[in-house]
Amino acid sequence: MFETFLFVLLAVVTTIAAILVIVQRNPVASVIYLIITLFCLAGIYLLLSAPFIAVIQVLVYAGAIMVLFLFVIMLLNLEKEKKLIYRNRLQKVLGVFLGVVLLAQIGMIFSSVLLEGSKGKFPAEKVAALGNTEVIARLLFTDFLLPFEIISVLLLVAIVGAIVLAKKQI
Amino acid sequence: MVSLSSYLILSAILFSVGVVGFLLRRNTIVIFMSIELMLNAANLAFVAFARFLDSMDGQVFVFFVMAVAAAEAVVGLAIIMAMYRAKENVNADEMNLMKW
Numbered sequence: 318m319f320e321t322f323l324f325v326l327l328a329v330v331t332t333i334a335a336i337l338v339i340v341q342r343n344p345v346a347s348v349i350y351l352i353i354t355l356f357c358l359a360g361i362y363l364l365l366s367a368p369f370i371a372v373i374q375v376l377v378y379a380g381a382i383m384v385l386f387l388f389v390i391m392l393l394n395l396e397k398e399k400k401l402i403y404r405n406r407l408q409k410v411l412g413v414f415l416g417v418v419l420l421a422q423i424g425m426i427f428s429s430v431l432l433e434g435s436k437g438k439f440p441a442e443k444v445a446a447l448g449n450t451e452v453i454a455r456l457l458f459t460d461f462l463l464p465f466e467i468i469s470v471l472l473l474v475a476i477v478g479a480i481v482l483a484k485k486q487i
Numbered sequence: 488m489v490s491l492s493s494y495l496i497l498s499a500i501l502f503s504v505g506v507v508g509f510l511l512r513r514n515t516i517v518i519f520m521s522i523e524l525m526l527n528a529a530n531l532a533f534v535a536f537a538r539f540l541d542s543m544d545g546q547v548f549v550f551f552v553m554a555v556a557a558a559e560a561v562v563g564l565a566i567i568m569a570m571y572r573a574k575e576n577v578n579a580d581e582m583n584l585m586k587w
Binding site for chain 2: 320324328331332335336338341344347348351354355358361362365369370373374385386389390392393395408409411412413415417419420423428432435436437438439440441449452453456457460464468471472474475479482483
């Protein structure tokens with residue numbers, strides 16, 4: 318019962334904050350609402366018994382990435398947008414319409430397809446006994462070793478790319 | 488016990504909000520935030536499926552998605568900075584350097 322209450326609370330706050338992200342004129346306010354969204358998602362990950370993911374959600378997303386966004390907004394010294402949408406009304410109507418159609422399509426898929434699959438090797442009790450972080454670490458360095466190494470190369474490329482792009486003369 | 492479909496519906500709503508923001512907004516930084524919203528919706532679906540199918544692969548994939556999102560944000564924001572230097576604003580409508 319308490320779990321359901323927590324989920325409904327977090328889901329409502331997440332949805333409202335997500336909508337506020339895209340309707341704010343001031344980008345700084347958008348970032349603040351996005352941080353609220355990400356914090357609530359971290360709470361939902363805790364409900365799903367994924368504490369490691371919840372912690373890196375707060376550290377990496379709400380911490381590092383959002384601070385990066387704020388830095389860039391402050392550096393660019395943007396003024397508020399005069400209008401939320403610059404083009405004609407058709408774009409607004411069409412955009413919202415397409416969003417609703419997409420939501421309906423995803424909802425139809427979720428309600429029509431049987432969301433079942435073969436059960437994996439890690440039921441919640443076993444993960445709790447072994448330790449969530451330990452299980453993820455063991456998987457990362459055994460089954461997912463190659464993607465893990467590729468991610469390190471990707472991050473290196475991103476660092477080099479960001480430095481090159483930030484130079485005065487490109 | 489909250490069912491799997493509640494989590495998936497929340498994920499679908501978040502993804503749709505991200506898509507609408509991406510389509511409507513002209514400010515490149517807000518477009519980027521919409522992309523982050525969509526990535527988070529996908530992450531939520533991953534974790535929910537991982538929990539309800541007794542598998543840990545979904546959580547490992549969320550780890551990878553976060554790393555890719557971080558790399559994408561860094562490079563994208565660097566591009567926005569470069570565009571701002573050239574154009575003095577970040578409006579997506581005015582970014583036409585690659586057009587011919």
